[in-house]
Amino acid sequence: MPAQVFSLDRPLPEGVRDLLFADAAAWRELESTLRQTWTAWGYREIILPAFEYADTLATDVGAEIDAEMYRFFDRQGRTLALRPDMTIPTARVVGTRLYDQPLPLRIAYVGSVFRYEPPRAGRQHEFGQAGVELIGAAGREADAESVALAVAGLRAAGLPTFRITVGHVGFFRGLLNALALPEKLAGQVRRAVDRKAEAELAALLVEAGSVAPAARAALLGLPRLTGGVETFAAARPLCLNARMTNALNDMETVAELLDAYGVADVVTYDLAEVRDLDYYTGITFEGFAPGLGFNLVSGGRYDDLIGHFGPPQPAVGWALTLDRILLARELQGVIQAEPAADVLLGAATCPACLRWAAAARARGLQVEVDPLGLAPDELWRSACARGISRVVIHDRDQGLVVRNAAGQRTVVADDWEEVLRWRNR
Amino acid sequence: MAEPLTIALPKGRLTDGALALLARAGYPVPSNGDNGRKLVLEGADRRLRFIMAKPSDVPIFVEYGAADLGIAGLDVVREAERDVYEPLRLPFGYCRLVVAGKADRPDRPLRLERSPRVATKFPRLTEAFFRRRGLAPELIVMSGSVELAPLVALADLIVDLVQTGTTLRENGLTELRVVLESQAVLIANRASYRLRAGEVRALIDALAANVMSKT
Numbered sequence: 001m002p003a004q005v006f007s008l009d010r011p012l013p014e015g016v017r018d019l020l021f022a023d024a025a026a027w028r029e030l031e032s033t034l035r036q037t038w039t040a041w042g043y044r045e046i047i048l049p050a051f052e053y054a055d056t057l058a059t060d061v062g063a064e065i066d067a068e069m070y071r072f073f074d075r076q077g078r079t080l081a082l083r084p085d086m087t088i089p090t091a092r093v094v095g096t097r098l099y100d101q102p103l104p105l106r107i108a109y110v111g112s113v114f115r116y117e118p119p120r121a122g123r124q125h126e127f128g129q130a131g132v133e134l135i136g137a138a139g140r141e142a143d144a145e146s147v148a149l150a151v152a153g154l155r156a157a158g159l160p161t162f163r164i165t166v167g168h169v170g171f172f173r174g175l176l177n178a179l180a181l182p183e184k185l186a187g188q189v190r191r192a193v194d195r196k197a198e199a200e201l202a203a204l205l206v207e208a209g210s211v212a213p214a215a216r217a218a219l220l221g222l223p224r225l226t227g228g229v230e231t232f233a234a235a236r237p238l239c240l241n242a243r244m245t246n247a248l249n250d251m252e253t254v255a256e257l258l259d260a261y262g263v264a265d266v267v268t269y270d271l272a273e274v275r276d277l278d279y280y281t282g283i284t285f286e287g288f289a290p291g292l293g294f295n296l297v298s299g300g301r302y303d304d305l306i307g308h309f310g311p312p313q314p315a316v317g318w319a320l321t322l323d324r325i326l327l328a329r330e331l332q333g334v335i336q337a338e339p340a341a342d343v344l345l346g347a348a349t350c351p352a353c354l355r356w357a358a359a360a361r362a363r364g365l366q367v368e369v370d371p372l373g374l375a376p377d378e379l380w381r382s383a384c385a386r387g388i389s390r391v392v393i394h395d396r397d398q399g400l401v402v403r404n405a406a407g408q409r410t411v412v413a414d415d416w417e418e419v420l421r422w423r424n425r
Numbered sequence: 426m427a428e429p430l431t432i433a434l435p436k437g438r439l440t441d442g443a444l445a446l447l448a449r450a451g452y453p454v455p456s457n458g459d460n461g462r463k464l465v466l467e468g469a470d471r472r473l474r475f476i477m478a479k480p481s482d483v484p485i486f487v488e489y490g491a492a493d494l495g496i497a498g499l500d501v502v503r504e505a506e507r508d509v510y511e512p513l514r515l516p517f518g519y520c521r522l523v524v525a526g527k528a529d530r531p532d533r534p535l536r537l538e539r540s541p542r543v544a545t546k547f548p549r550l551t552e553a554f555f556r557r558r559g560l561a562p563e564l565i566v567m568s569g570s571v572e573l574a575p576l577v578a579l580a581d582l583i584v585d586l587v588q589t590g591t592t593l594r595e596n597g598l599t600e601l602r603v604v605l606e607s608q609a610v611l612i613a614n615r616a617s618y619r620l621r622a623g624e625v626r627a628l629i630d631a632l633a634a635n636v637m638s639k640t
Contacts, residue, residue: 121489165619196510196618198633223512227622268619288616293490294508295615 015116015125026326026336027128030157031110034130034320037156041149043108043132048089050112054081057088059308064276068115070125082114086319087305090133095309103136103313110322121294122327131299131319135306138314140250143283143301144257146316150297151263154287157325160332162289162296163266165226166258167273168251169280169300171235174243175222178215181208189219194274198223214240225271229255229264235271247271247282254283276300285318291331296324341366342422344383346376346393353394363416365423376403390422429471430617430624433492435480435501439609442517443496447473450631472624484509484612493617493625500586500607504547510613512629516636518609520588522547524554524602527575535602536560538581544574545584547604554584554604572596 012018019027035045051072058066058081070082083089086109098105110130117125132149134142147166154162172193176186185208192200201223205216218238225235232252239245251269258264273284275298282301289296299318306313330336342365347353357367368388370379376393380403383391391403392411402411411418434443444454453469466475476492483497484505496515500522524535524543535541536558544565545551555562565580572592574580584604587593593600611632618625 163620196512196613197514198512198629199514199636200511226619268622270619288619290616290620291490293488293614293616 015119017124017126022336022338023326025339027322030322030325031128031130033156033158034110034153035108037153038106038108038132038149041106041132041145041152043106043149045108045110046090046093048083048086048093048109048111051080051082052089052092054079056092057081057083059088059305065115068117070114070116084115085113086111086129086131087133087302087317091306091315092309094133094135094313094315095306095311099310099313104142105135106132107135108132121292122323123294123321124323128322129319130322131317133315133317135315135317136313137316138303140253141257142314142316143250144254144261146299146318147254147258147267147283147285148261148263150285150287150299150318150320151261151266153320154297154325157329158334159289159296159325159329160334162287162328163268164263164285164287164297165268165270165273166251166254166283166285167270168247168283169274169277170247170250170282171225171244171271172222172274172277174239174241174245174247175215175218177243178240179208179211179219181211190274190277193222193272196223196272218244222272226269228268231269231271250283279305282316287320289328289332292324292328294324296320296328338387340387340389341368342388343367343390343392344379344386344388345369346374346379346391348373350394352400353392356392356400359416360419363420365419427624429468429474430494430621430628431474431476431492433476433478433483433486433495433497435483435497436477437480439480439496439498439518440477442515442609446515446517446632446635449635450628452628452631473628481505487612487614490614490616493614493621494628495612496609497612498586498607499610500547500550500605502610502612503605504550506549508615510615510618511610512613513611513632513636515609515611515632518607520586520607521600521603522550522584522605522607523587523600524582524584524604525572525575525587525593525598525600526582528597528599530581541582542580543582543584544571544580546571547584550604551584554602572598 054069054071057069065084069084071079074080090107090109094105112126113129114126134146147164151164181189185204189201189204192204201219205211205219218240221238225231232248235248239248258267275284279302280300281303284300286295287297297318297320301316303314306315345353345357345367348369348371357369360367374382379393380391389404393401395401398410400411401408434440448454452473455466455475464477468474476486478486480497481501483495484502484507486492487495487509488507498518502511538560540561540563542563542565543551544567546567548564548566551564552562565574567574571583571585574583575598576596587600590600613625
């Protein structure tokens with residue numbers, strides 16, 4: 001290869017990246033698979049703006065996300081921000097434009113979101129999110145639908161192994177009520193539960209002094225309330241008030257429904273999950289896959305969000321990170337082939353060839369026409385170099401001739417049955 | 426047979442305590458003979474695979490799921506601020522992260538310092554400690570002997586780990602404040618905690634039983 005003169009002095013800003021052909025194809029296929037899945041469940045897509053007023057996006061329910069937003073100014077000096085997720089813009093749309101529409105609303109979206117957070121597990125500052133929101137239905141049936149649809153989405157995405165863990169913030173909130181700890185100590189208990197720091201809980205109870213024995217037992221038992229449906233039986237005796245009992249009843253019903261949905265085999269339960277306690281109001285769930293230490297999908301019930309933008313509405317939904325699904329799939333051995341055309345066709349100036357190309361494309365074949373006027377051998381080398389397994393040229397005497405790794409022979413130009421077998425897919 | 430659970434162990438001061446605890450809990454561990462240059466070791470009964478890592482790297486292995494579990498000092502875990510579970514405190518590796526200064530420095534509260542120059546291997550914890558007290562420290566992040574810094578006027582103060590205090594005394598330094606009481610902790614990857622719940626729970630329980638019986 002001759003030395004190339006090119007510039008290395010064009011760095012990308014931190015947090016963004018290009019996706020080249022195979023990755024881009026995998027990305028778009030994943031999007032379209034997810035779209036088919038949610039469409040089959042009656043969800044309809046909306047397309048949201050990439051930026052809005054920062055005030056709109058920075059609701060007080062998402063303080064953590066607030067700190068991660070990309071902000072900038074418009075010409076009047078008003079602060080704008082790139083969307084850090086799609087749920088808040090969706091809630092704005094529902095609250096301000098769709099508030100009088102027949103319920104429930106089933107909304108889906110896909111697109112890039114932007115956050116200043118350290119790149120982790122396939123997620124840059126800009127990453128792809130797809131998600132669904134079921135709005136205007138408060139019940140356990142809606143909770144179960146959301147979880148089941150997440151499973152359906154991951155299955156459709158072709159991810160061989162994954163698991164969804166379902167929790168419920170009501171259980172821990174109820175427990176905190178029963179404990180009636182001073183605010184500072186309650187915060188410490190919550191952080192310890194968040195880190196599954198079982199031993200610390202005992203130490204914190206000592207610090208708390210007089211706590212009712214039942215509440216003490218419930219807190220110490222909490223980290224073990226994780227696993228299959230047997231978890232509910234273990235949790236039942238630890239319920240101290242209506243809030244805990246309701247949460248447990250919610251979970252039990254959701255579990256029964258998930259069984260009916262045929263997804264129980266990939267779902268586990270965790271009553272000690274307290275992530276985003278301030279944002280969620282009911283069930284929460286996260287999906288994990290082997291080899292990827294981070295969640296692929298997360299969601300839950302958030303009945304307090306839409307009220308920030310319009311009449312309050314119960315809502316449940318999830319969002320998954322496209323980048324992470326693709327990475328998890330790759331870790332499990334699903335590799336996207338480099339995309340290549342089915343046929344490289346010689347002679348851009350040959351009318352018979354171009355007619356054949358048009359007919360083949362109309363039948364779904366991917367046909368590249370050589371624009372360089374390469375000789376037959378060069379054409380074959382060019383095809384090999386780009387992973388195209390067949391070359392078709394027009395020979396004055398023989399008509400259309402196809403060449404592949406096995407050799408060269410004449411094709412009957414309108415034998416479409418054979419030609420269609422050339423399709424890669 | 427299923428893949429073994431992978432546990433990241435810190436090379437150095439916590440190694441022996443970690444191996445001893447795992448052995449007491451019934452997990453065959455690599456003997457010291459194996460424990461030389463090899464960085465990935467298989468346990469004899471294939472229940473565990475061991476990654477021998479630099480201590481400060483243990484939380485990283487675990488957060489990314491390259492290791493399902495890890496043992497590290499609480500000091501390292503808090504400094505790393507990685508998103509991992511911390512199911513168990515372990516009864517070894519006790520030490521303190523302290524602010525220390527020259528023994529002959531004037532005796533006055535830290536909050537009256539101007540803008541102390543602080544040498545440390547723990548920049549995040551150090552920054553937070555001083556900021557909380559309204560001070561703007563000038564951090565000097567080091568990777569070697571931090572105690573040296575005040576002696577050669579590289580720094581006014583240091584923030585470093587202390588076990589007995591001998592090293593500090595021998596270098597004419599004295600302990601001023603405790604930033605963090607540290608000990609070994611078991612940490613777990615969030616995905617592994619769910620995907621391999623049975624094995625992870627068994628290991629936590631086995632270790633917990635030994636932690637209890639010791640104390």
